[in-house]
Amino acid sequence: MGRWEPGAAGRLAQAALELYAERGYEQTTVLDIAERAGVTERTFFRHFADKREVLFDRSNALQETVVAAVAAAPPDLPPLEVVGAAMERAGVFLEDRREFARKRAAAIAANPSLQERELFKMATLGSAVATALHARGVSSPAAAIAAEAGVAVFRLGFERWVSNDDAPDLPACIRDSLAALRALTA
Incomplete structure (x- = not known):
């Protein structure tokens, strides 16, 4: 496949x-990745800043999906319900990538620097959601x-979804996690 083919x-x-x-992550180079994909190393860097970012490429799109869902939620919905529905929307966004998500989760679990990047991604998502809720008039705390x-609801639903072949779809796993939170706080 040529290096200029779509889908690089x-x-x-x-x-x-x-x-x-x-x-393993540490033993893999950018050149190895580019060669396996049938592109040049230069093409790799047109798409990604480094080999770590290959695993986090869709993070911004996921965050945008969640923030848009928060903004579009009915105005009378309580904050936790708004966030639950937004996280379900994130589940829909990822639903067709289950096998990729499993492999990605395994790669992240095997490497501390990737775990750190995943934690940063989740913290950034939380901050963006808090900002979106605040824009809806929800107090800062x-x-x-x-x-x-x-x-947390998203992360736990996601972990169940990638680790269990019998788990339902991702939105259902997220709903189940939210139901467990509701039960815990009732």
Whole structure:
């Protein structure tokens, strides 16, 4: 496949996951990823800043999806329900990428620097959700608490979804996590 063929970013992400699983993250170079994807190293850097970012490429789109869902929620919905619905929307966004998500989660679990980047991504998501809630008129402390709870609900639903073949779809896993939070706080 030529290096100018469409879909280079997707091929690079797939190649990176395969190589991280085969060799480990630390032992894989950008050149290895580019060669596996059938592109040049220069093409790799047109799409990604470094080999770590291959795994976090869709983070901004996921965050935008969640923030847009918060903004579009009915005005009378309580903050936790707004966040729960927004996280479900994130589940819909990722639903068709289950196998990729499993491999990605395994790569992240095997490397501390990737774990750190994942934590940063979740913290950034929580901050963006809190800002979106605040823009809806939710007070700062309540917005932050609802946002962090929503991120925890998402993370736990996601972990169940990628680790269990019998788990329902991701939005259902997120709903189940939210139901567990509601039961805990009732």
